[in-house]
Amino acid sequence: xxxxxxxxxxxxxxxxxxxxxxxxxxxxxxxxxxxxxxxxxxxxxxxxxxxxxxxxxxxxxxxxxxxxxxxxxxxxxxxxxxxxxxxxxxxxxxxxxxxxxxxxxxxxxxxxxxxxxxxxxxxxxxxxxxxxxxxxxxxxxxxxxxxxxxxxxxxxxxxxxxxxxxxxxxxxxxxxxxxxxxxxxxxxxxxxxxxxxxxxxxxxxxxxxxxxxxxxxxxxxxxxxxxxxxxxxxxxxxxxxxxxxxxxx
Numbered sequence: 001x002x003x004x005x006x007x008x009x010x011x012x013x014x015x016x017x018x019x020x021x022x023x024x025x026x027x028x029x030x031x032x033x034x035x036x037x038x039x040x041x042x043x044x045x046x047x048x049x050x051x052x053x054x055x056x057x058x059x060x061x062x063x064x065x066x067x068x069x070x071x072x073x074x075x076x077x078x079x080x081x082x083x084x085x086x087x088x089x090x091x092x093x094x095x096x097x098x099x100x101x102x103x104x105x106x107x108x109x110x111x112x113x114x115x116x117x118x119x120x121x122x123x124x125x126x127x128x129x130x131x132x133x134x135x136x137x138x139x140x141x142x143x144x145x146x147x148x149x150x151x152x153x154x155x156x157x158x159x160x161x162x163x164x165x166x167x168x169x170x171x172x173x174x175x176x177x178x179x180x181x182x183x184x185x186x187x188x189x190x191x192x193x194x195x196x197x198x199x200x201x202x203x204x205x206x207x208x209x210x211x212x213x214x215x216x217x218x219x220x221x222x223x224x225x226x227x228x229x230x231x232x233x234x235x236x237x238x239x240x241x242x243x244x245x246x247x248x249x
Contacts, residue, residue, distance in 0.1 A: 005036040005222060005249035006163065006206050006229040008124060009236025010064060010092060015046055024053040026239035031058045036229060036249035039090055040236065041124075044078055047086040055087065062090025062121070065098055068111035070119065080119020091116045092231075094126040094146065096169040106149035113150050117158055124163045124231065125150060126210065127190070131170035139168075140189055147193055156197035164190060164207045165231040171211030172233065180220050180227075183209050187226035215244030222249050 020042070031038065039060035042050045050061045067077035083091060093116060094109035104112070109125070116123040127146040129139045143166065150158070166186050168178050178186075187207045195202025209221055210231030221227055229249050235241040 003204060003206055003228045006208060007036050007038050007232060007242075007246045007249045008062075008090065008092075008163075008165075008208065008230070009038075009040040009232050009242055010095070010210075011040065011042050011236060012064070012097070012233060013043060014237055015043055017046075017049060020046055020049055021053065023237065023239050024050060027059055027242065028054060028057045030239065030243040031246075034058070034243075034246045034249075036246055038246050041090060041092050047083070047088065051087040060089045062088045062092070062124070064092045064095065066091045066093070066112055066116055066119075066121070068108060068115045070115065080115050080121050084120050089122055090124055090163075091121045092124045092126060092165075096126060096128055096130075096167055096172060100169070106146055109146070110149040110153040113158070113162070114154050117154065117161060122162060124165055124208070126165045126167050126231070128167040128169050128210075134168065134170060139186060143186060143190060144193055147190060151194075151197060156194060156201055159194055159205050160201050162205070164194075164205060165210045166190060166207060167210035167231065175212060177212045177217060177221075178209075180217075180224050183211070183221060184224035184226055187224065191226050213245060215241055215248065218245045218248035 041062045041064045063083050067079050070079055093112040098104040113123045127143045129142040133142050171177050191202050206228040208229045208231045209227050213230040213232050
């Protein structure tokens with residue numbers, strides 16, 4: 001089964017109405033010849049702007065997180081149903097920054113994943129190891145544990161409507177990048193774990209790489225057998241760089 005390449009930008013906590021407008025217009029106008037799926041995940045306050053600028057373009061959009069609850073007395077939280085009202089198709093869940101800084105446990109991430117699916121969104125499930133975990137040779141154990149939290153709660157069938165992003169935490173914003181071979185090895189391990197529960201879903205699920213992808217290294221990374229695109233941080237804020245990565249995909 002040929003999997004479509006997918007490039008998703010994660011703006012993180014960056015942006016402003018004026019800079020967003022020029023970035024979004026550049027993306028909208030730069031999609032000619034891009035065959036990959038493309039999306040941007042913006043901060044909540046900018047989703048209305050993203051919707052208005054990107055509506056009718058090939059570029060999709062989504063949020064960087066969501067609540068595990070559908071509604072209720074959860075001050076400051078944002079539910080899946082609110083996101084879909086702004087045309088969101090995607091929601092990132094389990095980003096390493098959420099896990100590390102805000103205490104999102106494997107169970108919370110699994111609950112958010114389930115809430116995204118139930119609310120009609122495509123979850124982009126982030127999994128990955130820290131530098132200490134890689135140096136302790138427990139990468140496989142860590143990513144398998146993070147993946148199995150979701151499999152145990154939602155079942156393998158849920159991954160037919162989801163995307164997985166492998167992000168080696170040690171290669172995010174550090175300028176370090178996993179070699180294509182290192183990245184491919186973990187992607188293959190993730191795909192094999194999904195395939196153990198369902199071979200067709202394992203073969204079909206998109207697995208993105210998220211760790212300092214740039215226009216210069218994108219083609220080699222995306223050329224690996226089990227790497228289906230990228231979850232792009234810093235480079236997604238620069239139209240030329242992001243479009244270069246999309247073209248490489």
